[in-house]
Amino acid sequence: MAQIKTLADLQAVKERVYATMKTRVEGFDKNLPQIRIAMATIGIQAGAKEIYDYFIDQTDAKQIKAIVMQTSVIDDGNQQPVVVKVTMPDGESKIYENVDKKTADAIIDSLKA
Template identity: 25%
Template structure:
């Protein structure tokens, strides 16, 4: 059973990690569209899958956040990846299987998954 005592242990572990906030400011941002259109298309499990991957792999310089509707509702769920010094990459029609591949290939190995991007879908 999960208890607040257990949470405090987790807190102590995390606060020992190197300067969390500084890591986050200079790091990679993964932004998931979470408006009505995104939610209806399946954005919640996609966001949770990103959280899981980031937490499992201990990627302390990666932040997962949310945004509203960016006006391409037919392509939802949409995920944008911002890497320092790189152009933004927009992934469309996202699902949980695509998440694992994007984290491994793009977030960790810095090679965007071209076939999942908005450019590939709209051609």
């Protein structure tokens, strides 16, 4: 292991490791939009896991600051089959149905602005 010889070395380790622990220490950042993907049985069957992974990759790639997380049935469960709910920090939310990669891109791009 590399020796830590200066305050800058220490700071570098801190920043690198803290990034991996941020969610553990701080919990959710309430100032970020939240993207919830419904992952109940039907959602998973219809490929929600793939869409979930796609959201994670794309928000990273496009450097969009958002919390991507899984949830169970969204609202009353009438929407089918891959459902995504986006909640903005001000509390406003919108539900998208039949989400595929194309819709996912549109959702991510809408958060860019």
